Amino acid sequence: MIVLGDHNFRECTQSGFWVIDFWSPSCAPCRVVTPILEELSQGLPEIQFGSVDATTALQSRFAFQISGFPTVVLLKDGRPVDLIFGPHPARVYRSRIAAASAAKP
Incomplete structure (x- = not known):
């Protein structure tokens, strides 16, 4: 996963399909989601995965008007195509990523 911040977010995510994990160091559910996304990233080399300490x-x-953590934002060419709030099993992330990445802009 690529570490993103305000200094590089827009430049990095403006093209291609991205899965962005917005997390907080004090968020217990975030510690469950991040490893799931890291594992998914290994099997989806055509998709970029990023991590943002919100x-x-x-x-x-x-x-992205994010007020709770964890929030996963799916971006296609810099535009949000889906937001996933809260922790979920890997199959949910896999399914939502597949649907959003296959959708026409």
Whole structure:
């Protein structure tokens, strides 16, 4: 997973399909979601995975109106195509990623 912050978020995510994990260091459910996404990233090399500490990347966080953690944002060419709130099993993330990445813009 690529570490993203306000300094590189827009530049990195403006093209291609991205799965972005917005998390907080004090968030217990985030510690469950991050390893799931890291494992999924190993099996989906054509998709970019990013990680954002939302307590420090406020500009990026507020751009998507994120108020709770964990929140996973699916982006296609810089535009949000799906948001996933809260922790879920790997199959849910896999299914939502597959549907969003296959959708026409």
